[in-house]
Amino acid sequence: MTYSDSRTRILRGLTIAAAVLFVIGLYLALFWVGPERQQGAAQRIFYVHLGSFLGSFIAFGATVAAGIAYLRTRDPRWDTFGLANVEIGLGMAAITIVTGMAWARPIWNTWWTWEPRLTSVAIMWLAYAAYLMLRSGIEDPERRQRFAAVYGIIAFASVLFTIIIIRVRPDTIHPVVAGPTQADPTGSFEVTGRIRDTLFFNLFTFAVITVVLVWHRIRLENLIQHVMRRKLEVLSEL
Amino acid sequence: MSANPEPTTHPVSAAEGAAARPAAQTARKRRPLTPFWRAVGAVAWKDLRAEIRSRELINSMVLFTFMTVMVFSLALELDKEARQTTVAGVLWVTIVFAGLIGLSRSLAAEKDRGSLDALLLAPVDRSALFFGKMLSNLLFVLVIALVLLALLTVLFNVTLLKPLLIVVVVLGTIGFTTAGTLLSSMSVHARAREAMLPIILMPVVLPVLISAVRASTAILEGLPRDDWFPWIQLLVVADVIFLAAGYGLFDYVVEE
Numbered sequence: 001m002t003y004s005d006s007r008t009r010i011l012r013g014l015t016i017a018a019a020v021l022f023v024i025g026l027y028l029a030l031f032w033v034g035p036e037r038q039q040g041a042a043q044r045i046f047y048v049h050l051g052s053f054l055g056s057f058i059a060f061g062a063t064v065a066a067g068i069a070y071l072r073t074r075d076p077r078w079d080t081f082g083l084a085n086v087e088i089g090l091g092m093a094a095i096t097i098v099t100g101m102a103w104a105r106p107i108w109n110t111w112w113t114w115e116p117r118l119t120s121v122a123i124m125w126l127a128y129a130a131y132l133m134l135r136s137g138i139e140d141p142e143r144r145q146r147f148a149a150v151y152g153i154i155a156f157a158s159v160l161f162t163i164i165i166i167r168v169r170p171d172t173i174h175p176v177v178a179g180p181t182q183a184d185p186t187g188s189f190e191v192t193g194r195i196r197d198t199l200f201f202n203l204f205t206f207a208v209i210t211v212v213l214v215w216h217r218i219r220l221e222n223l224i225q226h227v228m229r230r231k232l233e234v235l236s237e238l
Numbered sequence: 239m240s241a242n243p244e245p246t247t248h249p250v251s252a253a254e255g256a257a258a259r260p261a262a263q264t265a266r267k268r269r270p271l272t273p274f275w276r277a278v279g280a281v282a283w284k285d286l287r288a289e290i291r292s293r294e295l296i297n298s299m300v301l302f303t304f305m306t307v308m309v310f311s312l313a314l315e316l317d318k319e320a321r322q323t324t325v326a327g328v329l330w331v332t333i334v335f336a337g338l339i340g341l342s343r344s345l346a347a348e349k350d351r352g353s354l355d356a357l358l359l360a361p362v363d364r365s366a367l368f369f370g371k372m373l374s375n376l377l378f379v380l381v382i383a384l385v386l387l388a389l390l391t392v393l394f395n396v397t398l399l400k401p402l403l404i405v406v407v408v409l410g411t412i413g414f415t416t417a418g419t420l421l422s423s424m425s426v427h428a429r430a431r432e433a434m435l436p437i438i439l440m441p442v443v444l445p446v447l448i449s450a451v452r453a454s455t456a457i458l459e460g461l462p463r464d465d466w467f468p469w470i471q472l473l474v475v476a477d478v479i480f481l482a483a484g485y486g487l488f489d490y491v492v493e494e
Contacts, residue, residue, distance in 0.1 A: 071490050119448065127441035134438050137428035147424045150487045154417070154442055157479055161445040164472075 051206030052095035059089030067149035084217035277362035281370025326454035368488035410450035
């Protein structure tokens with residue numbers, strides 16, 4: 001299993017860049033930006049919360065692209081790409097949910113409440129967990145790749161649902177930061193000053209982290225398949 | 239065979255269909271000789287006729303529905319107030335679980351009997367097969383839903399046979415059976431397929447389910463239009479998305 005040196009160097013550079021960006025992003029969120037007026041220090045978790053959701057959104061979006069590309073070309077590499085994105089997206093969505101719960105405890109006085117957005121994000125997580133279940137349940141590799149591509153496309157409906165539900169329903173208590181809502185149909189973006197700068201920096205950071213993690217996961221998957229092929233070769237020689 | 243009444247009139251096309259079958263690319267571009275909606279009707283009619291003769295599916299679904307309602311009314315110990323607010327949840331949970339029985343049988347029976355291959359060989363558009371299957375599943379679930387509406391009206395003493403509620407039930411079951419038909423055609427190939435269908439289907443249709451329950455509750459409580467209309471809009475959007483997904487993706491699921 002060998003890769004070209006230049007690509008490995010780019011990946012290494014990106015990994016270091018992601019780590020540095022993450023540290024700077026945390027510094028901005030925890031020290032540089034002042035506490036928010038109403039929520040105080042608890043609001044600082046928001047930068048990681050929204051950042052990780054963007055990460056999962058990118059990853060699940062890429063899964064759809066991978067699914068379409070696989071069905072068109074039948075290139076197994078697209079399947080690996082889709083699988084890597086689902087796993088990283090699940091991790092990112094888990095970060096979103098856990099940070100959201102940590103924030104909700106002081107602000108809402110409960111870890112979890114069954115309101116539309118929380119419910120829909122839990123459904124989204126389950127849908128992609130089901131993707132992994134489906135993969136593990138089908139033995140024929142070609143069929144597994146095909147079904148995974150189809151399911152990766154359908155499961156994106158739950159991501160769309162998470163994003164639009166808060167715009168459809170006025171009874172949500174989840175804050176809406178950007179875009180139109182029931183109360184304010186024209187849409188607005190009220191975040192300004194240092195909070196906005198910190199937010200954008202962290203969004204960018206999490207986008208880079210997601211790309212780096214997916215790239216590493218693809219390499220890991222290739223390595224796994226390479227090892228399995230070698231094992232079979234060795235076994236056949238015995 | 240009964241799956242396709244047309245082959246005698248187009249003997250050549252059947253051979254063409256068989257020749258084109260191994261290559262997915264050509265299979266998609268091949269021009270079907272049977273008109274699309276006639277093929278849809280033929281598949282749905284075949285399922286319906288088989289069901290009318292055996293009545294094995296509808297019987298088990300109706301019995302299951304009765305039992306589920308019994309369990310709910312025993313488990314929840316409902317007084318009059320509570321019945322008003324929970325009846326929509328009871329309705330939809332029962333529809334979904336009874337529907338799961340029908341959906342998992344629909345393609346599994348076809349595969350076990352080996353008639354799935356015959357269906358796939360028929361010189362019709364693959365998406366016509368999908369819509370035919372989906373239509374027969376939809377009919378079964380709708381029958382169950384109607385029985386359930388009457389049953390809950392009697393047993394829970396809440397009038398459920400309202401036009402608006404029936405619209406919600408139809409919209410909700412369309413979304414549920416469309417996604418269900420597509421996903422059950424995948425789960426029949428999985429290990430432990432009976433367990434696999436709920437796992438992969440539930441998260442996908444939960445948005446439909448939530449919208450349907452919320453709309454039903456709001457309608458039953460007689461709330462103003464603003465309280466249920468957004469949910470109906472969401473239901474329509476979900477139905478359109480699932481129908482489009484089924485139309486576009488079923489080809490890739492059944493090809494082989």
